Amino acid sequence: MAGTAQMRILRPLFTSTLVVVPSKVDPDALRGLLTSLAPEARVGVVVKADELSWLSSLAERAAVLERAEGALRGALPEAVRIEAFMEDDLPALRALLEARRPEVVVLGPDVPGAVALGQLALSLAVPVVWVPVVRPASFRRIAVPFAAGTAGVVPAAVWLRARVTPEQHVKLVQIGLEDGQPILASDEARQLLDWEGPLDVDRLAPRLAQPLTDLQSYLSEAQVDLLVVESMGISGLTMALVKESTRGVRAEQAWSVLFLPGTTQAGLLDPSLDAPDLIGEHPLLGFVQLADAFGVAHRFEAKELGLFAHGASRGNVRTDRGRFVLTAGAAAPTLGLTRPKSARVETVIRVLEPPARPVILVDASVTAAQLDELHVDAAESERWAVRLSHHQTFNSLRERLGRARVSAVLDAGVVLDDGHPDDLPDFATQVRLERVARRLETLGVIVPALVVMQDGAATLRTREPRTGRDELEILTGAAPDSLDTFDFNIDNREARTRFLSMVDGARHVIHLQAYIYEADELGREFAEHLVAAAKRGVQVRILIDSLLSKHLSLGLHNPVLEALSKQDAITVRAVRPIPGVPDLTDLKQRDHRKALIVDRNRALIGGRNVGKPYYTGFDEVALNPSTAAPDVPWIDAGAAVSGSCVRQLEIGFNEAWQAAGGEALPIPEPTPPGPIAARVVSHRGLVDANSVDAYRAVFDAATERILVVNTFPMQFELRESLMRACRRGVEVEYLVGNPRPYHGEHRFFEGWLARALATKIVFGRLDDLAAAGAKVYEAGYPRSEGWSEEIEALYPHVHAKLAICDGRRLLIGSANVDITAGYWENEASLLIEDEGVVTSTEAEVRALLRHARPLSTEEEIGPRRWLSLHWPSFLG
Numbered sequence: 001m002a003g004t005a006q007m008r009i010l011r012p013l014f015t016s017t018l019v020v021v022p023s024k025v026d027p028d029a030l031r032g033l034l035t036s037l038a039p040e041a042r043v044g045v046v047v048k049a050d051e052l053s054w055l056s057s058l059a060e061r062a063a064v065l066e067r068a069e070g071a072l073r074g075a076l077p078e079a080v081r082i083e084a085f086m087e088d089d090l091p092a093l094r095a096l097l098e099a100r101r102p103e104v105v106v107l108g109p110d111v112p113g114a115v116a117l118g119q120l121a122l123s124l125a126v127p128v129v130w131v132p133v134v135r136p137a138s139f140r141r142i143a144v145p146f147a148a149g150t151a152g153v154v155p156a157a158v159w160l161r162a163r164v165t166p167e168q169h170v171k172l173v174q175i176g177l178e179d180g181q182p183i184l185a186s187d188e189a190r191q192l193l194d195w196e197g198p199l200d201v202d203r204l205a206p207r208l209a210q211p212l213t214d215l216q217s218y219l220s221e222a223q224v225d226l227l228v229v230e231s232m233g234i235s236g237l238t239m240a241l242v243k244e245s246t247r248g249v250r251a252e253q254a255w256s257v258l259f260l261p262g263t264t265q266a267g268l269l270d271p272s273l274d275a276p277d278l279i280g281e282h283p284l285l286g287f288v289q290l291a292d293a294f295g296v297a298h299r300f301e302a303k304e305l306g307l308f309a310h311g312a313s314r315g316n317v318r319t320d321r322g323r324f325v326l327t328a329g330a331a332a333p334t335l336g337l338t339r340p341k342s343a344r345v346e347t348v349i350r351v352l353e354p355p356a357r358p359v360i361l362v363d364a365s366v367t368a369a370q371l372d373e374l375h376v377d378a379a380e381s382e383r384w385a386v387r388l389s390h391h392q393t394f395n396s397l398r399e400r401l402g403r404a405r406v407s408a409v410l411d412a413g414v415v416l417d418d419g420h421p422d423d424l425p426d427f428a429t430q431v432r433l434e435r436v437a438r439r440l441e442t443l444g445v446i447v448p449a450l451v452v453m454q455d456g457a458a459t460l461r462t463r464e465p466r467t468g469r470d471e472l473e474i475l476t477g478a479a480p481d482s483l484d485t486f487d488f489n490i491d492n493r494e495a496r497t498r499f500l501s502m503v504d505g506a507r508h509v510i511h512l513q514a515y516i517y518e519a520d521e522l523g524r525e526f527a528e529h530l531v532a533a534a535k536r537g538v539q540v541r542i543l544i545d546s547l548l549s550k551h552l553s554l555g556l557h558n559p560v561l562e563a564l565s566k567q568d569a570i571t572v573r574a575v576r577p578i579p580g581v582p583d584l585t586d587l588k589q590r591d592h593r594k595a596l597i598v599d600r601n602r603a604l605i606g607g608r609n610v611g612k613p614y615y616t617g618f619d620e621v622a623l624n625p626s627t628a629a630p631d632v633p634w635i636d637a638g639a640a641v642s643g644s645c646v647r648q649l650e651i652g653f654n655e656a657w658q659a660a661g662g663e664a665l666p667i668p669e670p671t672p673p674g675p676i677a678a679r680v681v682s683h684r685g686l687v688d689a690n691s692v693d694a695y696r697a698v699f700d701a702a703t704e705r706i707l708v709v710n711t712f713p714m715q716f717e718l719r720e721s722l723m724r725a726c727r728r729g730v731e732v733e734y735l736v737g738n739p740r741p742y743h744g745e746h747r748f749f750e751g752w753l754a755r756a757l758a759t760k761i762v763f764g765r766l767d768d769l770a771a772a773g774a775k776v777y778e779a780g781y782p783r784s785e786g787w788s789e790e791i792e793a794l795y796p797h798v799h800a801k802l803a804i805c806d807g808r809r810l811l812i813g814s815a816n817v818d819i820t821a822g823y824w825e826n827e828a829s830l831l832i833e834d835e836g837v838v839t840s841t842e843a844e845v846r847a848l849l850r851h852a853r854p855l856s857t858e859e860e861i862g863p864r865r866w867l868s869l870h871w872p873s874f875l876g
Helices: 025-038 058-073 090-100 116-125 153-161 188-195 211-220 236-246 368-373 394-404 412-416 428-441 472-477 491-506 519-535 560-563 584-588 647-661 689-701 716-727 753-770 819-824 835-849 859-869
Strands: 016-022 039-048 083-085 104-107 129-130 141-147 170-175 197-203 226-231 257-263 270-274 284-287 289-291 298-300 304-309 312-320 323-326 334-338 346-350 359-363 381-389 410-411 449-454 458-461 481-483 483-490 509-514 539-545 570-575 597-600 602-606 639-640 676-683 705-709 731-736 773-778 802-805 809-813 826-831
Touching: 016 025, 016 090, 016 826, 025 039, 039 090, 039 359, 058 298, 058 509, 083 090, 090 116, 090 509, 104 116, 116 257, 116 519, 141 153, 153 170, 153 188, 153 226, 153 257, 153 346, 170 334, 188 197, 188 304, 197 211, 211 428, 257 602, 270 346, 284 412, 284 716, 289 394, 312 519, 312 602, 359 428, 381 412, 381 689, 394 859, 410 412, 412 539, 428 449, 428 689, 428 819, 458 481, 472 597, 472 676, 472 689, 481 647, 483 491, 483 835, 491 519, 491 602, 491 639, 509 519, 509 647, 519 539, 519 560, 519 570, 539 560, 539 647, 539 716, 560 639, 570 647, 597 647, 602 647, 602 716, 602 809, 639 647, 647 676, 647 826, 676 689, 689 802, 689 809, 689 819, 705 835, 731 819, 731 835, 753 773, 753 859, 802 835, 809 835
Parallel strands: 016 039, 016 104, 039 083, 104 129, 141 170, 141 226, 170 197, 226 257, 359 381, 359 449, 381 410, 509 539, 539 570, 705 731, 731 773
Antiparallel strands: 129 257, 270 289, 284 323, 289 298, 304 312, 304 334, 312 323, 334 346, 449 458, 481 676, 483 639, 509 597, 597 602, 602 639, 676 826, 705 802, 802 809, 809 826
């Protein structure tokens, strides 16, 4: 810094000042200071209280003040107004401040009672400048220190932005970062503050033992003239720190300190705003929560949130449980968040664009050290952390992972728009990270790898990016395909006839996959036809889930399957047998697919297992009040198909067959495209959530109507999607069955007592959906002539799994809407995108609504809602 004689005075920072100096100040030096500070200056001369005794009269007091004024009056310009007051006369200074409202109060060195004077000015929202030396002030280099969270820079920088000139250089100093952590980029600072003049961003990580020495060294080396900080008031400790930081610095090198009034009354321990970075298309979903000083997240209960961008307020947005929507006009590359009626930006986030470089997604629970050990080349790709647990706070993640060059922090719940579901098991974090990657790929982000946590260790998992494909394929893995024919069926007797007809007509190969193969009359009947096919030279392969088919697990043997396995040309294989005591994964990670593939060109797909409830017509059972509940038929659905998609079903069977120990099977050559647009959605449990994303895709795209048929505890994410559809005006209808069937007015058939609990859980998940405006129905079935007179009406179980949207999309297959189907099990479904096929199918399904009735509310809704909310997700 140049000496005083050579110092070039810049345009003053202020328009009006009150300069407070001690009574023994050098008049010549004070004149130079006034010239450089403001054109309209006032001087307050503080007289020490010990210059008068406590017995002094008012006249003596007035004489002392008059002498103090007189000592300066002749040395200062006539326009400068001077007023002296005693050190303990704060009311006089308050009156002066309230009457004149100066832009800033300047406290000279050694001012008696400086702390009290500074606190008074700041309490009146007047900034305070502390100058260590009375001399002309250049303020050529200005430093604005702020914490690593970036929010603290905003009030000071905005205050300065209207006052500095192009000749003045501003340095934003980010304090508290370790080496390697990213700092606020200069271009981001410019965007947020709309700054046009010289602006740098520096890093300062003071040593714990010598923080003041390190700060002093930085300010000296950077030749800082003015240090700008935000303060709730000047405490004795604050002033001591300021004075200590300048100790030993030569007078011509000392810097001034500008204290800005605090813009919020929040205490240090009060929770502050905390939000993730955002990416997506407008309107863009955002999320904000509160984070306290201990790193604990809290819900943001306010109904509005303030936005700050390009140096000015962008107004408020409405919030609901912390969620808010940004329109294109409200967004900006760098966005500050404030509370309503507050000028304080509490956190700064980025609204990201898809980068040119690939992005590696990192589970935010990974530590910086673990990430470093993976040796991911940061020069070739960016690193974005993804919060998967709602207990973490975003700013703490930025601080913790910043050293590992993580440049953005996203929230899985925001990217997926899944409502931050509370029903997901712990293992689902890896699957959710994969889902986040796919969502980002729909925006054009290239994601070649994930860093996941597995058994406490960080693992780099490479993946094949899906960019460049249509959105449905990116989200579900289901490539566009086609069918030649699609023949929907919802009648059990007709479905049985079709199954046996296909088996009887087989000429070369039969591939049967079932989740459950019952050893009942129907299971034996189907076995007879399969044996007959084998005897005429058809190769029969049967793949069943070992646990639910009670075959080769837990010491059980299914007699029908045992007999089939002994036949020539018939091979039976069991999926994941359980030889000993099962764990949760053994019980839940099952193969839930159901398909019959004949001669590799025709197939049956749907929800039906092999057993009486699925293939027995309602008019084939003489129902009466003493009928056992397991003997009451179920409503189920499926379809007979032919064409190109059958090849995909065959590929899925082949993969499962080999996983069960079978040989590799020949895959048929692709066939010409058929007239029906369709695709196969295959879902692998614990690997992806393709079934969930298929349901989400059709629900979220609906604009007119949605019809869902399912009777399993709907996972919260899918329910939230349907509730959003209701809010945007889509007509939502939901047909649900009774896991424990009944007749008349809730007269239950005998047995299945435990299923009464299942009914409460299923219905409880739908109560909020009904409250949101959806029409929820209990499925009914018309009276049949063969039933006893006591059976006035039947309300059976519904095992079908289908969704129809806008008469243009149909999803049908094995996947239910619960957590088990969405994350644990293997599933297969068909997504039909043919308006003619979907319209005719919808007409058949709607025939069921004629006999349905609105969801029962005879019992109190509260208990079943509570039960459904707290039912352990790992149970279904």
